[in-house]
Amino acid sequence: MTEKVREIVLPGEVIGNTKTEKSGHGTFIRDQNIISKFLGIPKRVKDYISVIPLSGVYTPKRHDKIIGIVISVEKSGWIIDINSPWKGFLSLSEGVRDFIDIRKVSLKRFFDVGDIIYTEIVDVRNGDIQLSMKSPSSRKLEDGVLVKITPSKVPRVIGKEGSMINSIKEKTKTIIRVGQNGVIWLTGQDIEKAIDAIKMIDEKSHIFGLTDKINIFLSDLNDENR
Amino acid sequence: MMKTDEKLIINGKRLDGRKPMDIREIEMKVGVIPNANGSAYVRFGKTTAFAAVYGPRELIPKHLQEPDKAILRCYYNMAPFSVSDRKRPGPDRRAVEISKVTKLAIEPALFLEEFPETTIDVYIDIIQADGSTRVTGINAASLALADAGIPMRDLIVALSGGKIDDTLIIDLCGKEDNYSEADIPIAFLPNTKEITLLQMDGRITPQEVKDTIRNILKAGEQVYKKQKEALKNRYK
Numbered sequence: 001m002t003e004k005v006r007e008i009v010l011p012g013e014v015i016g017n018t019k020t021e022k023s024g025h026g027t028f029i030r031d032q033n034i035i036s037k038f039l040g041i042p043k044r045v046k047d048y049i050s051v052i053p054l055s056g057v058y059t060p061k062r063h064d065k066i067i068g069i070v071i072s073v074e075k076s077g078w079i080i081d082i083n084s085p086w087k088g089f090l091s092l093s094e095g096v097r098d099f100i101d102i103r104k105v106s107l108k109r110f111f112d113v114g115d116i117i118y119t120e121i122v123d124v125r126n127g128d129i130q131l132s133m134k135s136p137s138s139r140k141l142e143d144g145v146l147v148k149i150t151p152s153k154v155p156r157v158i159g160k161e162g163s164m165i166n167s168i169k170e171k172t173k174t175i176i177r178v179g180q181n182g183v184i185w186l187t188g189q190d191i192e193k194a195i196d197a198i199k200m201i202d203e204k205s206h207i208f209g210l211t212d213k214i215n216i217f218l219s220d221l222n223d224e225n226r
Numbered sequence: 227m228m229k230t231d232e233k234l235i236i237n238g239k240r241l242d243g244r245k246p247m248d249i250r251e252i253e254m255k256v257g258v259i260p261n262a263n264g265s266a267y268v269r270f271g272k273t274t275a276f277a278a279v280y281g282p283r284e285l286i287p288k289h290l291q292e293p294d295k296a297i298l299r300c301y302y303n304m305a306p307f308s309v310s311d312r313k314r315p316g317p318d319r320r321a322v323e324i325s326k327v328t329k330l331a332i333e334p335a336l337f338l339e340e341f342p343e344t345t346i347d348v349y350i351d352i353i354q355a356d357g358s359t360r361v362t363g364i365n366a367a368s369l370a371l372a373d374a375g376i377p378m379r380d381l382i383v384a385l386s387g388g389k390i391d392d393t394l395i396i397d398l399c400g401k402e403d404n405y406s407e408a409d410i411p412i413a414f415l416p417n418t419k420e421i422t423l424l425q426m427d428g429r430i431t432p433q434e435v436k437d438t439i440r441n442i443l444k445a446g447e448q449v450y451k452k453q454k455e456a457l458k459n460r461y462k
Binding site for chain 1: 263264281282283284335337340341343344372373374375376377378379380381415416417418454457458460461462
């Protein structure tokens with residue numbers, strides 16, 4: 001089957017001119033030329049031109065909702081693995097609503113090593129990443145399975161207004177939470193099928209008509225079960 | 227340089243039938259090591275190199291961290307079976323030097339300032355050596371870095387040049403490397419033609435060095451084209 005592939009640009013490739021376009025994310029300017037920094041897919045929004053990388057690590061951004069794993073409990077907070085070259089820090093005041101007397105209560109009562117949390121980045125100051133559990137959707141995730149994908153492909157997994165993720169949820173009867181850092185948490189009935197679908201999106205994100213393809217993939221599996 | 231009675235160029239043709247300005251058959255593949263963030267396989271004739279990129283990742287020990295940029299670490303390694311006499315495993319004087327020049331050749335192409343306090347590790351392994359191993363390694367590293375999604379100003383193209391029997395040649399094979407009058411490995415950024423690696427070993431006139439640089443910048447276009455093809459084939 002022939003698949004229609006999106007346009008791919010390479011690092012160092014000229015993709016625009018500063019006279020007519022503006023340089024967006026993933027690009028830089030040299031001699032009035034807009035040049036790609038990544039191996040990725042170019043995206044033109046109004047007069048901005050940007051490049052979405054096809055691989056790479058997660059760079060923390062303010063107000064991103066992410067899934068992290070507690071890696072150590074400190075005196076007044078927790079250190080969180082956020083699937084990035086840098087570690088996140090969740091302070092006691094941002095992690096728990098009530099007043100806690102740290103002389104009397106162990107912080108392990110709230111989050112212990114290995115716990116999975118859905119949290120928000122509230123501040124990034126070079127290498128110092130502050131997390132918070134205060135936003136209403138933040139919570140500890142019990143049970144379930146974690147899957148890691150390329151962070152730049154998270155928008156594709158979610159789809160336009162959640163179309164992709166909703167169809168996966170519906171067809172596999174699972175509950176899914178997607179962190180902006182490329183960590184996905186799943187629980188429910190047909191986890192394995194949902195994971196296969198997510199892995200497929202990760203591998204084939206550069207192909208046109210992916211939502212339809214995933215729908216076909218999911219309904220094929222449904223037929224086999226019958 | 228070693229001396230040999232054997233003629234290295236006969237009737238304008240080299241040992242493997244190439245003309246002086248021909249490069250060997252090139253094969254490039256991207257994404258060959260699943261556990262690495264980015265990886266590549268590059269073959270120039272018989273010389274075969276694998277490159278794997280890990281990172282940007284957290285740098286331990288902490289005192290090596292740079293507060294404003296990532297550090298780049300390169301490890302060049304020749305497999306014991308890569309040459310006809312067994313090479314003693316582990317880094318030696320030569321490997322340390324090549325690791326260092328590889329790092330200097332790659333660094334100008336990267337936006338290291340985007341990842342403060344981290345490290346990017348590049349492992350280059352030579353599986354089969356038949357001359358020009360350091361340039362093959364740099365080509366592999368260039369592809370692996372692009373595959374790892376590390377922001378780059380440009381790809382890095384590398385090619386070796388030299389002089390045998392008073393003739394300027396490019397892309398030396400193992401025998402030519404051993405008996406050449408001079409050899410010059412060069413790495414450059416293909417779009418701006420900035421040279422990031424230039425070494426020279428042997429006897430050669432200044433004019434011949436200039437000619438070799440010009441020849442390599444020209445022939446490098448073929449290598450650059452192959453690199454572009456390999457990266458595009460990764461997503462097909």
